[in-house]
Amino acid sequence: MEGLQVVWGWQPALYLFLGGMGAGAFVAAMIVYFREGEKCRGTAVVSVLAAVVCLVVGLLLLLSELITPLRGMMMWQSFSNFTSWMTFGAWIVFAAVVVFVLVAVCMGKRSSALVSKVWKGFEGLVPKLARILGVVGVALGLCVAAYTGILLMSAPGVPLWNTPLLPCLFTVSALDTGVALVEVVAFVFRKKEDMGEGTAKILEIAVVALVVLELAVLALLLTSMLGEADTAVAAAAAQSASILVEGQLAPFFWGLVVAVGLALPLVAAVLAFVLKSKKAGITSLVGAIGAMVGGCTLRFIIILAGLHADPVMGAVAVLLG
Amino acid sequence: MSKTTLLNRREAVKMAAAGALLAASGSCIVVVQQAFGDDVQAEEEPEKKGDVGAPVAVNGQVGFLVKPKNCLNCQACVEACRKFNKIPDEEPTWRRVTKYERDGEAPLFVSTSCMHCADPACATVCPAGAITKGEAGIVSVNPDRCIGCKYCYQACPFSVPQYNSQSMVKCDCCLGNGVKPGETPHCAEACNFGALHFGIVADLLEKCPDAVVVDASTAPSLYLA
Numbered sequence: 001m002e003g004l005q006v007v008w009g010w011q012p013a014l015y016l017f018l019g020g021m022g023a024g025a026f027v028a029a030m031i032v033y034f035r036e037g038e039k040c041r042g043t044a045v046v047s048v049l050a051a052v053v054c055l056v057v058g059l060l061l062l063l064s065e066l067i068t069p070l071r072g073m074m075m076w077q078s079f080s081n082f083t084s085w086m087t088f089g090a091w092i093v094f095a096a097v098v099v100f101v102l103v104a105v106c107m108g109k110r111s112s113a114l115v116s117k118v119w120k121g122f123e124g125l126v127p128k129l130a131r132i133l134g135v136v137g138v139a140l141g142l143c144v145a146a147y148t149g150i151l152l153m154s155a156p157g158v159p160l161w162n163t164p165l166l167p168c169l170f171t172v173s174a175l176d177t178g179v180a181l182v183e184v185v186a187f188v189f190r191k192k193e194d195m196g197e198g199t200a201k202i203l204e205i206a207v208v209a210l211v212v213l214e215l216a217v218l219a220l221l222l223t224s225m226l227g228e229a230d231t232a233v234a235a236a237a238a239q240s241a242s243i244l245v246e247g248q249l250a251p252f253f254w255g256l257v258v259a260v261g262l263a264l265p266l267v268a269a270v271l272a273f274v275l276k277s278k279k280a281g282i283t284s285l286v287g288a289i290g291a292m293v294g295g296c297t298l299r300f301i302i303i304l305a306g307l308h309a310d311p312v313m314g315a316v317a318v319l320l321g
Numbered sequence: 322m323s324k325t326t327l328l329n330r331r332e333a334v335k336m337a338a339a340g341a342l343l344a345a346s347g348s349c350i351v352v353v354q355q356a357f358g359d360d361v362q363a364e365e366e367p368e369k370k371g372d373v374g375a376p377v378a379v380n381g382q383v384g385f386l387v388k389p390k391n392c393l394n395c396q397a398c399v400e401a402c403r404k405f406n407k408i409p410d411e412e413p414t415w416r417r418v419t420k421y422e423r424d425g426e427a428p429l430f431v432s433t434s435c436m437h438c439a440d441p442a443c444a445t446v447c448p449a450g451a452i453t454k455g456e457a458g459i460v461s462v463n464p465d466r467c468i469g470c471k472y473c474y475q476a477c478p479f480s481v482p483q484y485n486s487q488s489m490v491k492c493d494c495c496l497g498n499g500v501k502p503g504e505t506p507h508c509a510e511a512c513n514f515g516a517l518h519f520g521i522v523a524d525l526l527e528k529c530p531d532a533v534v535v536d537a538s539t540a541p542s543l544y545l546a
């Protein structure tokens with residue numbers, strides 16, 4: 001691990017991955033639910049619950065990384081400075097968890113029946129409520145997905161992170177892994193619930209579009225970092241990028257992020273598109289798992305390659321003329 | 322790239338002796354000794370970068386002026402920081418001396434700690450609001466509020482924040498050990514070779530108008546000469 005960023009360990013990396021995937025999964029689950037309705041209720045509810053688990057585990061991981069987790073749990077004090085993106089993020093994730101749970105309650109058969117017992121008017125409200133909360137949840141989900149990247153972007157000490165391309169990359173990857181999670185759930189439910197051809201196609205097209213977009217953003221990010229370095233910041237950026245593409249993290253970058261996480265899902269989605277529905281299930285499952293592995297690896301290697309610049313060195317050079 | 326080196330004690334003593342001789346001959350020292358009274362007011366007016374030598378109100382931002390060519394890496398500043406802030410041996414000090422290699426010439430040493438930036442990114446990103454920029458522009462952390470998320474380390478362009486088992490720790494211009502805002506702290510006091518100066522930035526620049534400002538997005542109060 002020599003020469004890598006290790007002040008933040010595996011917990012923040014996993015937090016950013018789970019946060020993004022959970023957020024993306026909610027968005028994808030809403031697409032399924034609002035297109036298929038009753039027919040895919042199980043897939044949608046379980047996907048939303050999976051999203052909740054991702055976010056809650058993510059928050060717990062964040063807490064476990066703290067020096068004083070107990071103090072961290074007093075959120076009104078420990079996340080009270082609103083010039084910090086970590087503050088916004090913690091509250092947005094918190095709000096997302098609440099809204100996602102409410103959506104799951106509205107969507108679930110037993111849960112909504114239970115609520116109807118104590119609140120008579122609930123049943124009539126369910127369709128409207130699910131729709132409104134669903135839209136709010138999608139908005140929050142997109143915010144969470146973007147926030148996982150903005151958190152890193154707003155750390156000016158690390159040139160690799162300090163670019164708007166990073167939130168772009170993480171948002172796209174969040175949606176991509178989210179769709180993957182819903183595909184896994186749909187695979188589990190394939191015997192009970194038959195997802196309509198149209199919706200399955202939408203998900204496959206989403207995978208193709210997101211993978212292509214992610215490849216483009218990734219290429220843009222890395223090429224903007226590599227190359228001539230005339231300042232300390234540019235030098236650190238170049239060093240970070242070269243660790244990823246040709247240095248000690250290169251096997252993970254090319255093998256797990258590019259091959260398993262992007263190329264494999266792309267091929268799987270195209271295959272699923274042309275194959276008959278039975279075999280399509282397995283191919284999308286393989287692609288989905290690949291996307292998750294790639295998305296998780298991406299967060300880890302971006303965190304690890306986040307080196308600091310040394311601006312003092314630049315001043316020393318100026319001093320010496 | 323830079324490399325931090327710690328000399329062993331014997332080498333350090335030898336260097337100190339050599340330096341003391343030099344000092345005695347009075348050839349290389351310009352000790353900027355500022356005795357600032359209690360009347361230093363809180364003033365957060367950021368020093369503009371490149372504002373070299375411009376007349377500024379006396380009670381402004383404090384900062385450090387480092388003269389690498391005078392530095393022998395004797396570690397007196399580092400040890401003074403450890404001693405007066407009671408930093409345990411197993412924890413790193415808040416000041417460090419970084420070695421910069423040069424082609425064909427002796428390496429340069431630069432003593433740094435927190436730069437008490439005009440626009441401190443550490444304070445901006447701290448979710449708990451544990452970091453504040455206070456009197457004389459000194460940036461300090463409240464250990465009772467810090468949750469130890471280490472976001473400040475990622476935000477600081479100089480990798481300054483460090484962590485012990487309770488909270489983030491870093492240089493506070495010795496406020497924590499009783500030095501008043503604006504008064505010369507122990508590290509600068511300990512330097513025998515005129516390599517580390519402390520004072521109001523405007524005053525430092527008046528004495529040393531050619532000083533090079535260290536450039537970073539946070540507008541650090543660190544100058545090299």
Ligand code: SF4
Binds near residue numbers: 434437438476
């Ligand atoms: S040097 Fe780093 S820790 Fe010190 S004030 Fe500037 S940003 Fe904060």
Ligand code: SF4
Binds near residue numbers: 467468470472
């Ligand atoms: S480690 Fe402490 S001081 Fe630093 S950003 Fe987190 S809460 Fe603030």
Ligand code: SF4
Binds near residue numbers: 435
């Ligand atoms: S000013 Fe005080 S706390 Fe800061 S580096 Fe010097 S001795 Fe340490």
